[in-house]
Amino acid sequence: MVRETRVSRYIFKGKILTEHSLLRFDHISFAYRPKHSLVLQGVQLEIPAGSLTTILGPNGVGKSTLLFLALGWLRPLHGHIWLDGRPQHECTRREMGQFMSLVPQQEQLTFAYSVLEYILLGRAPYLSSLSAPGAEDYAIALEALQQVGMEDFAQRNIMELSGGERQMVVIARALTQQPRLLLLDEPTTHLDLHNKAQVRNLLHRLQQQGVTILMTTHEPELAVDLASHVVLMQQGRILYAGTTENAFTSERLSQLYHSPVQVAQIAGRQVVLW
Numbered sequence: 027m028v029r030e031t032r033v034s035r036y037i038f039k040g041k042i043l044t045e046h047s048l049l050r051f052d053h054i055s056f057a058y059r060p061k062h063s064l065v066l067q068g069v070q071l072e073i074p075a076g077s078l079t080t081i082l083g084p085n086g087v088g089k090s091t092l093l094f095l096a097l098g099w100l101r102p103l104h105g106h107i108w109l110d111g112r113p114q115h116e117c118t119r120r121e122m123g124q125f126m127s128l129v130p131q132q133e134q135l136t137f138a139y140s141v142l143e144y145i146l147l148g149r150a151p152y153l154s155s156l157s158a159p160g161a162e163d164y165a166i167a168l169e170a171l172q173q174v175g176m177e178d179f180a181q182r183n184i185m186e187l188s189g190g191e192r193q194m195v196v197i198a199r200a201l202t203q204q205p206r207l208l209l210l211d212e213p214t215t216h217l218d219l220h221n222k223a224q225v226r227n228l229l230h231r232l233q234q235q236g237v238t239i240l241m242t243t244h245e246p247e248l249a250v251d252l253a254s255h256v257v258l259m260q261q262g263r264i265l266y267a268g269t270t271e272n273a274f275t276s277e278r279l280s281q282l283y284h285s286p287v288q289v290a291q292i293a294g295r296q297v298v299l300w
């Protein structure tokens with residue numbers, strides 16, 4: 027088996043951290059249909075182990091597509107994807123299910139599961155094909171519900187939840203998978219301010235516990251508050267990838283969004299005005 031270790035150094039909150047990349051996109055190009063224009067063009071990107079990386083960019087530039095490629099749901103036209111130093115194509119579905127989980131932008135729910143039954147689906151990569159979840163799986167699922175503050179919802183019908191409640195449950199299902207790499211596609215879009223803060227605190231805690239997080243967002247403030255690393259994408263290419271401290275400048279964001287954007291310091295915090 028080919029295995030490679032790449033080590034990078036970065037400064038986060040004044041500390042020099044040395045990390046290897048947990049996920050690597052190596053010259054990735056992708057199109058949804060043969061002979062159609064490329065959605066991703068020669069993307070080179072490393073996600074350091076233990077980092078919290080946010081991907082930002084205008085609508086339709088390929089942010090979700092990048093997550094789907096990491097998950098192996100889509101295959102690159104050119105290039106390779108590496109998961110903790112292993113070529114992705116050598117990993118089984120089960121290994122990938124134990125390695126990473128996704129909080130999608132929109133989850134299609136078709137069965138009237140209870141919240142607990144739905145969350146237990148996250149244990150699938152750990153169960154053999156005919157076995158039912160055991161006591162440990164239930165304990166992990168209940169702990170995930172607690173982490174998102176939804177423990178009182180365990181027996182509720184998932185079809186009868188509000189959009190925001192559902193989103194918190196979807197996050198709990200992803201945590202029940204106990205991923206080393208947590209992928210989130212715009213996780214705070216439908217949430218009220220309280221739940222936004224809940225998710226922000228949860229992601230911070232998870233990162234401190236050693237989970238690597240890669241998330242798309244349209245909220246630069248979330249990146250400034252939380253992220254060690256930022257990726258800015260433009261038309262299927264990477265405009266910037268690096269530490270958060272250097273990511274946001276008025277010129278760069280104006281170029282990214284083709285619109286005047288100003289980055290200012292207010293009360294010691296970086297804010298984006300548009």
Ligand SMILES: Nc1ncnc2c1ncn2[C@@H]1O[C@H](COP(=O)(O)OP(=O)(O)OP(=O)(O)O)[C@@H](O)[C@H]1O
Pocket residue numbers: 058059065083084085086087088089090091092
């Ligand atoms: N299943 C599909 N078939 C064909 N084209 C697709 C498909 N899914 C996405 N696309 C196209 O690929 C491009 C990238 O889409 P993607 O969803 O990755 O963008 P995004 O950056 O995540 O956008 P947003 O910020 O709006 O969520 C878009 O032009 C989109 O129309």
